[in-house]
Amino acid sequence: MNLKGRSFLTILRDVERGSISPDDVNEYYYRNALALNNTINAYITLIKPQQSSSDGPLRGIGIAVKDNISTRGIRTTCASRMLENYVPPYDATAVERLKNNGGSILGKTNMDEFAMGSSGENSAFGPTRNPINTDYVPGGSSSGSAAAVAAEMAPIALGSDTGGSIRAPASFTGTVGFKPSYGAVSRYGLIAYANSLEVIGVISKTVKDAELLFKMIAGRDLRDSTSFNVDLTSRDVGRPRILVLRSFVRMADERVQKVFYDSISKLERAGFIFDYLDEFREIDYVLSSYYTIACAEASTNLSRYDGIRYGPRLDVAGNWRSYIEAARGFFGSEVKARIMMGTFILSAGYYETYYLKALQIRKEIRAEFERIMKGYDAVYIPTMPVLPWKIGEGIRDPKMAYAADVLTVLPNLTGSPAISIPVGKSGEFFVGGQFIGLRGDDMKIISIASEAENALEVVRHE
Ligand code: GLN
Numbered sequence: 252m253n254l255k256g257r258s259f260l261t262i263l264r265d266v267e268r269g270s271i272s273p274d275d276v277n278e279y280y281y282r283n284a285l286a287l288n289n290t291i292n293a294y295i296t297l298i299k300p301q302q303s304s305s306d307g308p309l310r311g312i313g314i315a316v317k318d319n320i321s322t323r324g325i326r327t328t329c330a331s332r333m334l335e336n337y338v339p340p341y342d343a344t345a346v347e348r349l350k351n352n353g354g355s356i357l358g359k360t361n362m363d364e365f366a367m368g369s370s371g372e373n374s375a376f377g378p379t380r381n382p383i384n385t386d387y388v389p390g391g392s393s394s395g396s397a398a399a400v401a402a403e404m405a406p407i408a409l410g411s412d413t414g415g416s417i418r419a420p421a422s423f424t425g426t427v428g429f430k431p432s433y434g435a436v437s438r439y440g441l442i443a444y445a446n447s448l449e450v451i452g453v454i455s456k457t458v459k460d461a462e463l464l465f466k467m468i469a470g471r472d473l474r475d476s477t478s479f480n481v482d483l484t485s486r487d488v489g490r491p492r493i494l495v496l497r498s499f500v501r502m503a504d505e506r507v508q509k510v511f512y513d514s515i516s517k518l519e520r521a522g523f524i525f526d527y528l529d530e531f532r533e534i535d536y537v538l539s540s541y542y543t544i545a546c547a548e549a550s551t552n553l554s555r556y557d558g559i560r561y562g563p564r565l566d567v568a569g570n571w572r573s574y575i576e577a578a579r580g581f582f583g584s585e586v587k588a589r590i591m592m593g594t595f596i597l598s599a600g601y602y603e604t605y606y607l608k609a610l611q612i613r614k615e616i617r618a619e620f621e622r623i624m625k626g627y628d629a630v631y632i633p634t635m636p637v638l639p640w641k642i643g644e645g646i647r648d649p650k651m652a653y654a655a656d657v658l659t660v661l662p663n664l665t666g667s668p669a670i671s672i673p674v675g676k677s678g679e680f681f682v683g684g685q686f687i688g689l690r691g692d693d694m695k696i697i698s699i700a701s702e703a704e705n706a707l708e709v710v711r712h713e
Contacts, residue, residue: 252279258712259407259460266310273303273310276406280313280357284404292379293395293404295328297358307353314349314464315405317396318359319366320451321440322346325356329442330364330374333562333581343440344475345409345451345468352467357405360395364583365553366411366444368392369419369655370645373585378642381423383679387639390423392416396454397424407460409468411441413449414541415634415659418671421454422634422683425673425710429453429461429697432690433666435481436465437472445548448541448663456712458672458701465693486695490522491702493686494627497527498534502657503636510675510682511633514707521706525631528623533616534657540616541660542653543596543609550593553586585649613664620665624689629699632658634671634683661687668693670700673709681709 252275254262265271277300288294295318303311316322319329321339323346328334342350363373371379371394379394381387382402389398393410397420400408410417412430421428429452436451443449451468453461472478495515500508515525558565558578567577579587596605624630636658645652662669667687674684686703688696 254279255403256712258457259455260457260463261713262406263308263310263312266312273312274300277303277311277313277357280403280405283402284358284399287402287404290380290385291382291398291402291404292361292377293399293402294358295330295361295376295395296326298325298356300355300357303355305353307351309349309352309354311353311355312406313355313357315357315360315396315399315408316346317362317393317408317410319362319411319442320346320409321442322356322359325359327359327442328376329366330362330376331582331586332375333556335375336563337561339440341440343451344437344472346440348468349464360393360399360408362394363392364586365442365549366392366413366416367549367585367589368645369415369652370394370640371398371420372642372645373583375583380642381639383424386641388423388642388645390420390635390639393420393454397421397426397428400424400426400454400456407453407455407464409451410454411449411451412663413445414545414663415656417452417454418634418659418669418683418685419655421671422681423639425681427455427458427461427704428671429465430662430669431465431469432481432668432693434477434479435668435693436468437475437478439472439474443552445545446552447548448545456710458670458697458704461670462697462701465697481691481693483694486698488628488695488698488702490524491628491699492524492526492626493629493631494623495525495527495631496531497529498531499632499658502534503633506638506677507633507636507682510677511684514674514684517707518703521702523703526627531619531623533612533619536612537616537660537664538653538657540609540612541656541664543605544613546589546593547596547606548593550590550597553582553590556582616661617665620661620667621689629686629688629696631684631686634658634685638677638680638682658685666690668696670696672700672704674703674707675709
């Protein structure tokens with residue numbers, strides 16, 4: 252059985268026809284995962300497939316799930332020593348919905364600890380490697396989900412996106428990464444990093460694959476009051492009207508810009524209509540407002556890891572403070588740095604200066620985004636401003652890694668759907684481009700990205 256390069260959709264079609272069995276499919280990906288995990292380090296936990304017999308549309312096929320999404324009876328570590336042995340007693344809603352559709356879990360994927368990072372380097376289980384060239388990062392924080400899909404270690408995967416964590420690794424590995432609108436997928440069971448910014452989404456080989464899984468996990472959930480029923484009816488956009496934000500494109504290095512502008516010429520020939528906007532002043536504030544809000548929320552969320560409720564058992568003599576200090580030692584240095592920044596941002600005297608100001612700026616960015624979208628179906632910009640970097644560089648220079656988020660955080664601040672697809676190549680690596688829409692226009696963005704994928708034909712899938 253060789254399923255190399257096959258999209259999830261065509262695999263399901265063949266299973267439906269009876270030409271391959273779900274067990275063959277599970278065996279294929281499981282074997283590849285076992286064989287490659289030593290090098291790629293895409294999985295923290297891999298699960299031997301059971302004989303499957305499901306009538307649901309997913310037919311018992313195993314899906315890779317990022318390790319910050321709760322899975323009943325399967326440890327969910329967030330790539331942290333703090334949760335190394337944590338086994339959730341319940342499934343995240345997204346996982347429950349996949350199971351209700353006949354899906355099963357192939358394994359839990361590696362990630363930046365608590366989803367804090369853009370490269371996959373910040374994992375307590377060691378960095379994930381880029382299957383295209385293993386000296387390089389695969390992007391993060393959903394590093395294992397993207398690497399698994401790119402390396403044929405999974406047919407499709409769930410990830411989460413707070414500030415780019417689905418799209419960054421999709422861009423660096425030549426896969427498709429879809430970040431739904433904020434609230435389009437329930438966050439119940441997603442271990443929180445920054446609640447007001449994040450959402451669960453899909454990493455896949457093709458846009459249609461992402462659409463299939465998205466439709467299964469989307470929709471209102473009583474256990475997440477921010478969730479809503481996003482419109483899932485297919486949209487035919489015709490000739491899409493696209494706005495290119497030049498101030499964003501300029502942040503990318505020359506190689507990325509070249510591939511990006513080449514893709515525009517090809518899309519124009521396919522009927523896309525492009526306009527250009529030079530001024531989007533808010534670009535200067537997207538990173539600072541994102542990191543202010545994200546760290547503030549992280550410091551609050553992560554205060555629950557006090558050594559009592561979670562974490563390895565501690566035998567520390569002394570007072571309460573030494574106990575807490577020992578417990579907090581199970582966090583990696585990036586996580587600790589963000590907790591400290593967040594605590595500072597929320598402390599008396601700084602709360603107004605930093606936190607409230609960041610919220611105010613987010614509001615202005617939203618208003619400005621809605622204003623510029625009038626008359627357009629989507630915004631189009633590169634996903635990452637740089638090509639993948641060598642493993643270790645992001646640890647040596649965390650500010651470089653933060654700056655790499657400059658093109659991905661906008662849709663998280665606006666709650667928009669955004670999808671990254673490979674739009675060309677530069678040397679051995681792919682360059683990702685992202686389409687961003689108004690909140691709730693998920694199906695419109697999917698339809699545009701699917702058209703673009705067909706027109707550009709960067710990766711051929713059967
Ligand atoms: N790189 C960003 C951060 O570290 C985004 C991470 C994410 O989307 N989870 O915050």
